[in-house]
Amino acid sequence: MTELDASDAAADTLTGGPRRRRVRTGGRPAGVPLPLLLPALVGLAFLLLPLLALLLRAPWRDLPNQLTSTAVWQALQLSLVCATAATGVSLVLGVPLAWLLARTDFPGRGFVRALVTLPLVLPPVVGGVALLLALGRNGVVGQWLDSWFGITLPFTTAGVVVAEAFVAMPFLVISVEGTLRAADPRYEEAAATLGASRFTAFRRVTLPLIAPGIAAGAVLAWARALGEFGATITFAGNFPGRTQTMPLAVYLALQNDPAAAIALSLVLLAVSIAVLAGLRDRWTAAPS
Amino acid sequence: MTDPTLPPSKPSDKGLDAHLVVHRDTFRLDIALAAAPGDVVALLGPNGAGKSTALRALAGLTPLSDGGLIRLDGTDLGRTPPEARPVGVVFQDYLLFPHLSALDNVAFGPRCQGVPKAAARELAAQWLERMGLAEHAAAKPRRLSGGQAQRVALARALATHPRLLLLDEPLAALDARTRLDVRSQLRRHLSDFEAVAVLVTHDPLDAMVLADRLVVVEHGRVVQEGTPSDIARHPRTDYIAQLVGLNLYRGAAEGHTVRLDTGPAITTTEDLSGPVFVAFPPSAVTLYRDRPTGSSARNLWRCEVAGLETHGDQIRADLTGELALAADLTTVAAAELDLHTGAPVWATVKAAQTHAYPA
Secondary structure: OHHHHHHHHHHHHHHHHHHHHHHHHHHOOOOOOHHHHHHHHHHHHHHHHHHHHHHHOOOOOOHHHHHHOHHHHHHHHHHHHHHHHHHHHHHHHHHHHHHHHHHOOOOOHHHHHHHHHHHHHOOHHHHHHHHHHHHOOOOOOHHHHHHHHOOOOOOOHHHHHHHHHHHHHHHHHHHHHHHHHHOOOHHHHHHHHOOOOHHHHHHHHHHHHOHHHHHHHHHHHHHHHHOOOHHHHHHOOOOOOOOOOHHHHHHHHHHHOHHHHHHHHHHHHHHHHHHHHHOHHHHHOOOO | OOOOOOOOOOOOOOOEEEEEEEEEOOEEEEEEEEEOOOOEEEEEOOOOOOHHHHHHHHHOOOOOOOOOEEEEOOEEOOOOOHHHOOEEEEOOOOOOOOOOOHHHHHHHHHHHOOOOHHHHHHHHHHHHHHOOOHHHOOOOHHHOOHHHHHHHHHHHHHOOOOOEEEEEOOOOOOOHHHHHHHHHHHHHHHHHOOOEEEEEEOOHHHHHHHOOEEEEEEOOEEEEEEOHHHHHHOOOOHHHHHHOOOEEEEEEEEEEEEEEOOOOEEEEEEEEEEEEEEEEOHHHEEEEOOOOOOOOOOEEEEEEEEEEEEEOOEEEEEEEEOOOEEEEEEHHHHHHOOOOOOOEEEEEEOHHHOEEEEO
């Protein structure tokens, strides 16, 4: 009996020992070196301060009036329509392009991939100039579009969609290509052995499997298109109701009506936060 | 194009007649495979032997190299894309489409063959019924157990009415208990199947239970072919001998004595001449600490223990020395002999327990 008690006590000490030690370790202040902590905090403040300022200086009382003005609604509506259309164009052209890059092997594939991602790093204004040279009234392709079909893209709403798609599509392509590479290609092989052509396999097997990646890519492209400024103003101009999207309206309002600019900015901020919230599981969760 | 080299089997207009040639970097697969409708053939071999490549070549997922040939029911399929081959595949991890229900997975094949949606689903329901999975028709693959997923995969492959059914390690993904059930069910379904079935496995038990004929593949070549019992009795390579648990040696026979390529001789009951194999089970080996004096065994070798491991309720001793061999003995015997790695022992085998056959 006494022996048993003694061994029980010994077992307690054994199991209790490490636990107590662990508590002590956890209680110590986190050992973050100051040369890392300080810049990190400054960086955080730098990122958050402008957004905070936007909220602080917002004309909250006047906001309902600002937001219900026709000019704002026109710009917002145009922005939403154009960004959505640009996302649609990106989906129709970008998903097949991503498939081509991920699933086929052709000479110069790496080079093509680099070209596709170029608009990601290209200054948008340069993109706008390039679009003008290609699709403008006297552009390489634009002159034929004009003389054969009577289609003019620059300085039209369609031009806004073209400019936004040019800038936003690479985001979708890269996102979808990554998802495709992560997806098991053997499902497509399984589909082939069941008699599915390569296109049927893509439509009925691959597409549903990579749907989450496509959705994420589409939201990313949409958000990018919504905020597009440089390529849009260069290629499509700044005509209220026709090509003046929210970012353009914000910039213009800042010259003569700062309160309106802040109100418009708040709307775009709200949309951005909504997008981030929609993607939180995918993008903001820290990899662990 | 020159005439392709035909496999050594007789060409037939029914069943499978294939010469699978695939070159890849330093690996070369070159095996002939022939089977009649109703046959179940197992490709048995160690990992990396080329079994899976052979299966992929049959399915059309890996292209044949020059000299390759696949003829099924008299039709040349060598250049036919996978979707146009009357071939069904059960993949090792099944590859059930995760976004489709069990029913829609099975209906996928018929749909691709142009069967209208309702009819394809009806057909799929019948297949699931036959597999005893009617109540799981609406379940997504992740809700199925390993055994159920295996049957759905089999139903999916069979629903296209293939003339050649391929199974890649059909039981490898299952745990030991499920394996037993699924193996006997699979055997039943395979014996009902009227066309050619080829399965790939590295498990000799699966191969012997499921197949009528084994084709043993090593290093991309066929090293032995025959019925399961024939191969179990007369292994021709170390790999098969180990699989079926035999000590195997190659040598030249002269009457009842076989002079092994490695030096020592083994006395056998068979009277043979020329190159032969000699095989005996590890349980036929008797070990002594000291040289036995009164023993009638003429096969006596001085050995050394290289390793010991438990093997069921027995101890398997790995011996090196005059003759490398495996010996089984009871735990008590092992203790009495004071066996440990490096211990010297004498090993004997009675001639009556050896088996010699022409190489």
